[in-house]
Amino acid sequence: MRCPYCTYEDSRVLDSRTGEDGAVVRRRRECPKCHRRFTTYERAVEVKLMVVKKDGRREPFDAAKIVEGMAKACEKRPIAREQLEAAVGEIERMLRDELRDEVTATEIGQVVMRKLREMDEVAYVRFASVYKEFGDAESFLREIEGLAKGEADQEVNPGPAPEEAVTTQQ
Numbered sequence: 001m002r003c004p005y006c007t008y009e010d011s012r013v014l015d016s017r018t019g020e021d022g023a024v025v026r027r028r029r030e031c032p033k034c035h036r037r038f039t040t041y042e043r044a045v046e047v048k049l050m051v052v053k054k055d056g057r058r059e060p061f062d063a064a065k066i067v068e069g070m071a072k073a074c075e076k077r078p079i080a081r082e083q084l085e086a087a088v089g090e091i092e093r094m095l096r097d098e099l100r101d102e103v104t105a106t107e108i109g110q111v112v113m114r115k116l117r118e119m120d121e122v123a124y125v126r127f128a129s130v131y132k133e134f135g136d137a138e139s140f141l142r143e144i145e146g147l148a149k150g151e152a153d154q155e156v157n158p159g160p161a162p163e164e165a166v167t168t169q170q
Ligand SMILES: [Zn+2]
Pocket: 003, 004, 005, 006, 007, 008, 031, 032, 033, 034, 035, 036
């Protein structure tokens, strides 16, 4: 902790006390350079990890939702739900270790793809094909939901019906 008086980069802790509710630690410090004393209060900050969606809206990181999306890509594949939960746990830990408070839905999609690839090629391909087309987590979750139900919302316009093949005999 930098000294607030002389801005020396370090300080010595003389005394450390936890507040009554245990949420705050008070430290009495001394600057080894100018020898002045000061007090710091340390409290844990609960960082809310937010997901920035493609349209710019933000919503709290929801591990359960991501597990759900992966589970749909893993339908009928030999992957236990615990594996997916562990994978999403790792993703969340990684983001928190980086002290991130925001992550884009696109980034999450990419990390999820990497994880699935390690686990199961088929699940990866399912996920990736949907994901790459839509490029955001929201749509791929919806789409995968559709796939799982066996009704992939294929609004494919068949175009004009082909002309009847006519055999003309001459
Ligand atoms: Zn100082």
